[in-house]
Amino acid sequence: MTDAAELRRRAAELLAANPPATTDRTDFLKARFDAGLAWVHYPEGLGGLGAPRSLQVVVDAELEAADAPDNDPRRIGIGLGMAAPTILKYGTEEQKQRFLRPLWVGEEVWCQLFSEPGAGSDLAALGTRAVREGEDWVVNGQKVWTSSAHVARWAILIARTDPDVPKHVGVTYFLCDMTDPGVEVRPLRQVTGEAEFNEVFLTNVRIPDSRRLGEVGDGWRVAQTTLNNERVAIGGMRLPREGGMIGPVSKTWRERPELRTHDLHQRLLKLWVEAEVARLTGERLRQQLVVGQPGPEGAGMKLAFARLNQEISGLEVELLGEEGLLYDDWTMRRPEMVDFTGREAGYRYLRSKGNSIEGGTSEVLLNIVAERVLGLPSEPRTDKDVAWKDLAR
Secondary structure (H helix, E strand, C coil): CCCHHHHHHHHHHHHHHCCCCCCCHHHHHHHHHHCCCCCCCCCECCCECCCCHHHHHHHHHHHHHCCCCCCCCCCCHHHHHHHHHHHHHHCCHHHHHHHHHHHHHCCCCEEEECCECCECCCHHHCCCEEEEECCEEEEEEEECCCCCCCCCCEEEEEEECCCCCECCCCEEEEEEECCCCCEEEEEECCCCCECCEEEEEEEEEEEEHHHEECCCCEHHHHHHHHHHHHHHHHHCCCCCCCCCCHHHHHHHHHHCHHHCCHHHHHHHHHHHHHHHHHHHHHHHHHHHHHCCCCCCHHHHHHHHHHHHHHHHHHHHHHHHHHHHHCCCCCCCECCCCCCCCCCCHHHHHHHHHHHHCCCCCHHHHHHHHHHHHCCCCCCCCCCCCCEHHHCCC
16 A cells, blocks of 8 residues: 555655756656656556555655656646546557656647537537548548647547437547648637647548547547546646736735725735635545546636636736736747746736636536536537437538
8 A cells, every 4th residue: 555655755766766956857757757656646657656646745745845857737738637637547558658658758748639610619519520441540620729739749639430420429539640741730829919729730631540549439428538637627726825817916916005996905805715715626626536537526617717817817907007008029929838927917818818718618617517516407409319410500
C-alpha cells in the first residue's frame, strides 16, 4: 500500500538521483514519470503507482520545495486534462505506452478536434467523415475553435463513420497526427487581436486503425469522458485565495483608493465572495475526483467560471474608468496559451467573452445541470432516433 511516507521516500530518491539544479529539465520530468510520480493514481508503468489520487499533493509539495521543474501544465492543458484520461480509460496498452509519457513530459502538445462550423453546440451532429479503406480511415471535414492546433503534434478527433444511424451512434474517436498530409491549420483572429484558436481542414487524411480509440461507432461515449474532464479542467482548476480574475481587480482596489465608490465597493465584495465560493467548490469537486470519474458537476463549475470572469472583468474596466479602455497591443499573435492575469484589464474584458462559449456553451451546460444534476425532465428531442443523413441542415 503506497502511503504518504512512501511517496516522500520515492520523491527523495528521485531528487537525489536527478538534482534539479544540474539535471536537464526534460530528463528530470522523464525520470519523474518513470518513478511513478507524475500521476500517482495512474497504473505502474504509466506515470503512476496505483496510489490514491489524494496523495498527489504530497509529491507535488516535496518537489516544489526542492525547486524541481514542473511540466508547464498550462501549455499542455488539453493533453493533461482531456487526452490523457481518455486514453487511459479507452486506449490499448500500446496506445497508453506510446502517448502518455511524451504527453505528460510536454514533448508532444495536444489539441482537440471536436467542434465544427455546423455542429458547435450540437456536437453530435458533426459532419466530418471517416471512411474505412483497408487498415486506414480516410478523413475529410473541417473543425473550428481549435486551441493550440498551431503548436500541436497530436489531436483527439471525433468523426462520423456511419451516416445511416442516429447522430450519437455513428461517431468514432481517433488520435490524429497533426503533421500528416492533408491537415491544414489556419488561424482565427479574435477580438483580442490574438489567434490562439484555429480552424483545421482535413483533406483525405489517412489515420491507421491502430489510432482508433474505443470501438467503431462508440465515439460519442468515449467523447463524454473527454468532455467531462474538459469542464473540470476549465472550471475546477486549483487556485489560491484571490487567484484568477478576482486578483488583479482586488489589487487595484487596494492600491488606488481614488477610484473607489460605494457602488463599486458593494459589487466587488459580492464578486469576491462568489469567487471564493467557486474556489472552495472547486476544491470539493477535486476531492470527489479522488473516489471516481468526473461527472456532470464539472458543468456547474464551468458555468460559474464563465459568469464570474465576465462580471469581474467588467467591474475592473469600470473601476479603472478611462484607463480601462486602453489596450496595449493589437498585434496578430499566435500564443501557446491564454494569460488572463499577465496583461491589462482590457484584454481580460475582451477575452472573457469567450468563456461562455469555449468548452461547451453556457446554454448547453445549463441543460446538463438541469437534467443530470437536478434531475429535471429532459427537453423534447425530435431528432434522437433519426438517421444522421436525414437530419435537416
